[in-house]
Amino acid sequence: MKKKFSISDEIALINTFFKSHRLPAYVPNTDSNVVRAGKSFISLGVKLGDGARISAIEARLRELSEVISESRGEATPVRLRNLPLQLEIPHPERQPITWDNPEVQAHAAALGKSFGYKGEQLELLDFEATPHVLISGTTGSGKSTLLQVLLTSLCQSTPPSELRLVLIDMKNEDLPPFAKLPHVQEVATTGESAARLLTWVRDEKDRRVASGGKKHQRIVLVIDELAELTSTLKEQNVKSNVFGSILAIGRSKSINVIAATQKPLASIVGSVAKSNFPLRLVGRVLSADDAKVAAGQSSTGAEYLPGKGSFLYVDGSEVRRFQSYLIPDIQRQAELVADRWMEQAALPWVPVGFFANEER
Numbered sequence: 001m002k003k004k005f006s007i008s009d010e011i012a013l014i015n016t017f018f019k020s021h022r023l024p025a026y027v028p029n030t031d032s033n034v035v036r037a038g039k040s041f042i043s044l045g046v047k048l049g050d051g052a053r054i055s056a057i058e059a060r061l062r063e064l065s066e067v068i069s070e071s072r073g074e075a076t077p078v079r080l081r082n083l084p085l086q087l088e089i090p091h092p093e094r095q096p097i098t099w100d101n102p103e104v105q106a107h108a109a110a111l112g113k114s115f116g117y118k119g120e121q122l123e124l125l126d127f128e129a130t131p132h133v134l135i136s137g138t139t140g141s142g143k144s145t146l147l148q149v150l151l152t153s154l155c156q157s158t159p160p161s162e163l164r165l166v167l168i169d170m171k172n173e174d175l176p177p178f179a180k181l182p183h184v185q186e187v188a189t190t191g192e193s194a195a196r197l198l199t200w201v202r203d204e205k206d207r208r209v210a211s212g213g214k215k216h217q218r219i220v221l222v223i224d225e226l227a228e229l230t231s232t233l234k235e236q237n238v239k240s241n242v243f244g245s246i247l248a249i250g251r252s253k254s255i256n257v258i259a260a261t262q263k264p265l266a267s268i269v270g271s272v273a274k275s276n277f278p279l280r281l282v283g284r285v286l287s288a289d290d291a292k293v294a295a296g297q298s299s300t301g302a303e304y305l306p307g308k309g310s311f312l313y314v315d316g317s318e319v320r321r322f323q324s325y326l327i328p329d330i331q332r333q334a335e336l337v338a339d340r341w342m343e344q345a346a347l348p349w350v351p352v353g354f355f356a357n358e359e360r
Contacts, residue, residue: 005072005092007034011044013071014087017064023056024049027087035086037115039095040323041310043086054085061304079304081321088321090306096326097309099149099333106162107218109153111146111281112309114322123313123322125150127218130279130315131251134226135260136294137283142309144174146281146324147224147260151175154220155183156337164217166201168194169224170232177334182341185219194229195236201255202242208253216254221246226261247276263290280314283307295319 011029018025027033027044035043046057058080064087069076072092079088102110102122111123125133133150137143151165160182169175172189179187188194201221208216223229233242247257259277263286282294284305291302295314302312309324327333 007042010068010071010089013067014044014064017060017067018057021060021063023060024052025057035115037091037323038097038113038120039091039093040097040113040115041088041090041094041306041321043081043088043115046080046085046087048085054080054082058299061301065304077304077306079301079321081301081319088301088304090310094306094308097323099152099325099327101156102153104153104157106158107154108157109150110325111150111153111313112311112322112324114313114320123320125279127154127220127256130256132247132257132277133259133279133281134277134294135258135281135283136262136285136290137311138262138286138290138307140307141283141285141305142307142311142324143260143262143283144224145309145326146283146311147174147222147258148177148330149325149327150258151178151222152327152330152333152337155181156340158183158218160341162217164219166197166219166221167224168197168222168229170194170228171225174224175222177331181334181338191232191236194232195238198229198233198242198246199238201250202246205246205250205253205255208255209249218254218256219250220256220258221250223257223259226259227263244276251276278315280312282312282314284310 008029011027015026025046025048027046033045037043061078061080065076065078068078068089076090081088097113104110104124107128108124108126111125114121114123135143135147163183165184167175167178167184167187169187170189170191175187178184186197188197201219204219246255280295282300282302284307285291285294285302288303291300292298295302295312300312300314300319309326311322311324313320313322
């Protein structure tokens with residue numbers, strides 16, 4: 001049975017755990033040491049004593065999670081975060097952060113909110129600074145919802161005259177709500193159409209290289225389930241270097257990639273992501289090994305995330321925890337974005353091939 005939550009009781013429980021396992025560390029029970037991230041999660045600052053090792057605390061996280069879960073009467077994963085050192089635990093009455101229509105600059109997208117000692121911050125993705133993005137997370141992590149939030153915000157902030165989306169979703173589940181946006185070039189839902197679109201993006205990249213240093217309209221290639229696409233390309237006899245070429249050269253030709261994958265297999269992600277996805281948005285994964293592949297580095301604690309929109313923003317050595325927005329009715333929100341640009345007499349829907357015929 002779920003017990004009534006008390007932050008003081010939970011801090012006392014954690015300190016007792018540290019003491020019983022001879023860990024020279026403690027959590028001060030002061031208001032300044034407790035960060036309440038809305039109703040997403042709570043972070044508790046950890047002070048280290050003489051001879052304390054962070055690795056010793058990391059080694060006991062699963063046991064600490066079990067102790068707090070038993071006390072609360074519900075599954076409660078505990079994650080250790082660094083700089084500053086904190087224990088991160090889900091809020092006992094968790095609620096999503098509902099989409100509040102944030103205004104951001106063109107070619108950028110709102111992702112959600114992060115929380116720290118300086119308070120609440122809007123978490124942004126800026127394609128002027130970040131060429132490619134990899135989103136990872138297992139079932140229930142909120143990966144698909146985050147992808148929809150990202151696209152909604154990007155299309156809301158950027159006119160169709162400056163942005164084209166090429167969408168590949170062979171599950172035909174998460175991206176179809178965006179099909180009628182004036183920004184969208186085409187949505188591929190079959191292996192054949194996915195291979196054709198990917199080849200088209202590669203050819204457009206080659207045309208841009210040949211045209212020299214002109215400024216080009218931004219193309220964002222969105223792939224929902226990278227592992228599925230990789231298998232499809234083999235079946236369609238598409239050369240394996242097509243995707244890698246888009247990643248490596250497209251970044252300097254205003255061609256960006258957003259790729260999402262449920263399970264970040266090293267054989268899939270590792271072969272293309274090591275140097276070409278500088279930004280990783282990592283949701284809950286099943287193991288420390290999966291977390292290392294997804295984040296591109298070890299000890300992020302992604303395996304301890306509670307899911308349901310909890311993500312890590314991993315950009316090199318910088319790792320930030322944020323909570324993704326939730327859009328309750330994505331179909332309606334996509335319609336509102338489309339109406340906004342139609343009302344402003346933006347470019348109409350343009351069929352595939354318009355770049356090839358564009359006067360240069």
